[in-house]
Amino acid sequence: MxxxxxxxxxxxxxxxxxxxxxxxxxxxxxxxxxxxxxxxxxxxxxxxxxxxxxxNLIARNLRGGKTQLIGLIVTDISNPFYSAIARIVENRANELGYTVVFSSSDEDLDNTKRLIDVLLNKGVDGLIVVPCDGSEDLIKSIHENNTPLVLIDRNFPETDISFSCLNNYRATELATRHLIEQGYENIALVGYKTGMNHILDRIRGYEETMKSAGLSKYIQVKKVNLLNTKVEMSNVLDVLINKKKVDAVIFLTNMLAVTGLYCLKDMHVRIPEDIAMVGFNRNDVFNLFPSTITHIRQPLELIATQAVNILVDKINHSELEIKSMSFSEPQLIVGASTPNKKDI
Amino acid sequence: MxxxxxxxxxxxxxxxxxxxxxxxxxxxxxxxxxxxxxxxxxxxxxxxxxxxxxxNLIARNLRGGKTQLIGLIVTDISNPFYSAIARIVENRANELGYTVVFSSSDEDLDNTKRLIDVLLNKGVDGLIVVPCDGSEDLIKSIHENNTPLVLIDRNFPETDISFSCLNNYRATELATRHLIEQGYENIALVGYKTGMNHILDRIRGYEETMKSAGLSKYIQVKKVNLLNTKVEMSNVLDVLINKKKVDAVIFLTNMLAVTGLYCLKDMHVRIPEDIAMVGFNRNDVFNLFPSTITHIRQPLELIATQAVNILVDKINHSELEIKSMSFSEPQLIVGASTPNKKDI
DNA sequence: TTTTTTTGCTTTATCGTTTTAGCTAAATAC
DNA sequence: GTATTTAGCTAAAACGATAAAGCAAAAAAA
The missing domain is CATH 1.10.260.40 (lambda repressor-like DNA-binding domains)
Known part of the structure; x- marks a missing residue:
């Protein structure tokens, strides 16, 4: 042939x-x-x-210096949250005539550095990045090099790097307020250890809402390690439930919520009879569990589409150095895991 | 700057x-x-x-060299099964010095055609494709054009196109035999309408195992539509359980199994008391459901790694026209959804 | 010493486009 | 009737690399 x-x-x-x-x-x-x-x-x-x-795009690109390629660096493409984002990024990018190259950083700085290097080498016209802990300087240097760059899901507020992410403060504010309105008071938070802004904002949203409701004395932020999650989560939940006698728990990520569900199941703790909970992001699990789980929904479609829009805009107007900030509003999906306390 | x-x-x-x-x-x-x-x-x-x-890879490629870019076309990157594959493909590709460009075909022939065109235009060195129904001629023409190409997850046995996929026949053979050994006889199968070989092989594995166990009269293959899955699934399960009085159901894909679980929950059908079931591929849901679900595990790591290996081999030896066939063996993970029938 | 071979490098063409500058013939102006 | 403009197109350069062919100087052979 x-x-x-x-x-x-x-x-x-x-x-x-x-x-x-x-x-x-x-x-x-x-x-x-x-x-x-x-x-x-x-x-x-x-x-x-x-x-x-x-x-022949290769020839065309050689002449014009553009590849119509967008690089997407997430922490792990096999994480459903990021693969959902990837899909939307892909769709929007295709609409605008771009193709997406992806890589997973595994939350590792050296990987991120290497991947960015490789992608720039392939001649991508711009990058959409989920930055990992400690990558601020690296990302800043890429940005200062005039490479079109947009952060997604997480951001560096102190820099002038564009981003598209959730209004994280509002997310936990919504969750906490909902719990308070349902009559809960001893509400704890489970997050993980990181200096990244998205988690810090979520923690602030919870703390400030608790404070302004006069529940300061109940504020409890527990941080589990991302590696040994299951064991640490068990310990944390054991303390919260058996020692601190909390009413309700807010889990700061989908993974934490799912792990939390596993642990609660193992501990024979019933939801919502023994404890109320709010999760993060949709998950099949949330609907199959004996009682559906109240959770914060991120408007992924909007977040991802905006990221691409901002990036392509930057690519087409690389002379303008504008910081675009897109905060998408979270939504509270009320399930059976947070009934009014007097109905339990 | x-x-x-x-x-x-x-x-x-x-x-x-x-x-x-x-x-x-x-x-x-x-x-x-x-x-x-x-x-x-x-x-x-x-x-x-x-x-x-x-x-500059563009210049190098224009001259006739290579881009060290691999195109991956799945049906939907946000489907956890394919994003898991994508992650492994990415890892193996990186090890071999390649970067991955991905696209989602949505099981649509025209999309597939367009995406292949775009990717080849970008100068990818080769393609890994999950072919959709009706794409045989298209894929054949790409292959005959000497573009390095490997199919993954599904294959066209009548062609000489290389592939890496599950031994699908063995998968349902394992599942069916397990159910029979556990004492079930009236075992039904739920798949979906397609001419694709992977599903047909799974159906064959079930049918032939049933036949050779003398259970021909119980053979029941139900096919739901991929679009209106939930409604059709409810109807199908209703018929199987209430009219046909089946003992056990085998679901042919992960999505079908999860949808099946939703429906069974809505119908207040208990697993395994009212019906036993075997699912496909791991899913968080399988472990959180009141009883853990017996399922067929695909060795994704092997399947995806092999696909990349075969492709890169083809890229490096494009003069040889060898058909590489990699059938990976399925594994049966026994959960609580298929207890021995006399123990119920 | 002269010829041949080898060494070590350079010149030129090429890949398929886009862009810049330019060219010819017709139309218009003077 | 000559000069200028305009319409309608083309030739050539460029993008950044690789591959084929070529060429001078040094070394070896005669």
């Missing part, structure tokens, strides 16, 4: 009997600007269509 | 005071072949390192 030769600009040009330049001009819609005769434009377009010509 | 200009071959050449050709030769490890002096080789390499040179 011989490799079918691709139809080149030259082939179209030869078939019409004109120069490649003319064909290029016509197909790029610059006929008017170069005052090409109307009949000629028609002839060329017809020939190109008939021969099924499509430009 | 001015954009740092990329270091070009010419820059390195100028700094050493030689031609670009020489630098290219040296950096491509062809110094011996072109009998370049050893000291010169050293000087050039040192300069390239110091200047942090890395070749």
């Amino acid at each position: 011989a490799k079918e030769k691709r139809v080149l600009l030259k082939d179209v040009a030869d078939s019409v009997g004109v120069s490649t330049t003319l064909v290029s001009i016509v197909l790029n819609g610059k006929a008017k600007q170069y005052r090409i005769a109307d009949e000629m434009v028609e002839k060329v377009i017809k020939a190109a269509m008939e021969m099924n010509y499509s430009p | 001015a954009k740092e200009k990329r270091v070009l071959l010419k820059d390195v050449a100028d700094s050493v005071g030689v031609s670009t050709t020489l630098v290219s030769i040296v950096l491509n490890g062809k110094a011996k072949q072109y009998r370049i002096a050893d000291e010169m080789v050293e000087k050039v390499i040192k300069a390239a390192m110091e200047m942090n040179y890395s070749p």
Whole structure:
């Protein structure tokens, strides 16, 4: 099977009997600007269509310096949260004529550095990055190098790097307020150890809402380790439930909520009879569990679409150094895990 | 912050005071072949390192070289099964010096066609594809065009296109035999409508195992539609349980199993008291449900790694037209959803 | 000493586009 | 009737690398 030769600009040009330049001009819609005769434009377009010509992007990109490639660095593409984002990024990018290259950093700084290097080397036109703990300087240096860059899910508020993420403060504010309104008071929070802003904001949202409701004395923020999550979670929950006698728990991520559910099940703690809970992000688990789980929903569609929009805008106007900030509003999905306390 | 200009071959050449050709030769490890002096080789390499040179892949590719880019087309990257595969593909590809570009076909032929076109246009060195229903001719034409290509998860047995997938026949054979050994007889199967080989093989595995156990009369294959799954699933399960009085159900995909669980929960059908079930692939849900679910585990790591290995081999030896077939063996994970029938 | 071979490098062409500058013939102005 | 403008197109350069062919100087052979 011989490799079918691709139809080149030259082939179209030869078939019409004109120069490649003319064909290029016509197909790029610059006929008017170069005052090409109307009949000629028609002839060329017809020939190109008939021969099924499509430009070699590599050649085009070599000339123009653009690849129409977007690099997406998440912490782990196999994490459903990030694969959902990836899908939306892909869709929006395709709409805008881009293709997505992805990589997983595993929350590791060195990996992130290496991956960014590789992607820039491949000539991506811009990057969408979920930055990991400690990557602020690295990300800043990339940004200062004028590489179009947008952070997603997490951000560095002290820098002028554009981002698209959840209004994290509002998320836990919503969750905490809901619990308080349902009559809970001894409400604890389970997060994980990190200096990243998205988690800190969520913690602030909880703390400040508790304070302003006069529940300061109940504020309890527990942080589990991301590695040994299951064991640590068991210990934390044991303390919260058996020693601190908490009413309700808010889990700061989907993974923490799911792990929490596993542990509670093992501990034979019933939801909501023994404890109320609020999770983060949707998960099949939340609906299958004996009682559906109240949770914070992130508008992924909006977050991811905005990230691409901002990035492509940056790519097309690299001369402007604008910081775009997109905070998407969270939604509280009320399930059976947070009934009014007097109904239990 | 001015954009740092990329270091070009010419820059390195100028700094050493030689031609670009020489630098290219040296950096491509062809110094011996072109009998370049050893000291010169050293000087050039040192300069390239110091200047942090890395070749422009677009230019290299245009010249006929390679992009070190692999295209991955799955049906939906946000499907956890495929995002898990994507992650492993990414890891293995990175190990071999490749970067992955991904796209989702949504099980649609036209999308697949378009995506393949786009990816080839971007100059990917090869493709890993989850083919959709009806894509055989398209895929064959790509293959015959000498584009390195490997199918994953599904395959076309009648063609000489390489693939890496599960031994699907064995999967349902395992599941069916397990149920029979546990004392079940009236065992039904729920799949979905498709002409794709992986599902047909799974159906065959079930049917033939039932036959050889003398249970032909119980063979029941139900097919739900992929679009209106939930409603159809409810109807199908209603018929199977209330009319056909089945003992056990095997669900042919993860999605079907999860949907099945939702429906059974809504119908207040208990597992395993009212019906036994076997699912496909791991899912958080399987462990959180009141009783853990027996399921077929696919060795994703192996399947995905093999796909990359085969592809890269093809890329490096495009002159050889070898059909590589990798069937990975399924594993049966026994949970509480299939107890011995006399123990219920 | 002269010719041949080998060494070590460079020049030039090429990949398929886009862009810049330029060229010819017709139309208009003077 | 000559000069200038305009319309309609083309030739050539460029993007950054690689591959083929070529060429001078040094070394070896005659």
